[in-house]
Amino acid sequence: MTVRIKVNVAGCVGHARCAAVAPEVYELDENGFNVTAEKEVPEALRAQAVRGMRACPERIISIEQEED
Numbered sequence: 231m232t233v234r235i236k237v238n239v240a241g242c243v244g245h246a247r248c249a250a251v252a253p254e255v256y257e258l259d260e261n262g263f264n265v266t267a268e269k270e271v272p273e274a275l276r277a278q279a280v281r282g283m284r285a286c287p288e289r290i291i292s293i294e295q296e297e298d
């Protein structure tokens with residue numbers, strides 16, 4: 231199974247909390263804005279992806295489970 235992540239990057243304010251707790255999942259640009267608009271990661275990174283989602287004060291990250 232994979233985990234599909236969506237980030238409404240237009241709403242990102244660039245405080246970089248997502249990548250601070252989940253550096254293998256979320257990518258930031260040089261100003262600290264999330265550039266991960268849509269991404270699939272393996273199940274092994276689910277916990278990290280969820281941590282990053284919860285760390286975002288703007289609530290712009292969503293996570294779905296995909297069947298393989």
Ligand code: SF4
Pocket residue numbers: 237241242243244245246247248249262263264285286287288289290291
């Ligand atoms: S925590 Fe949220 S608002 Fe902050 S950089 Fe990450 S996605 Fe953007």
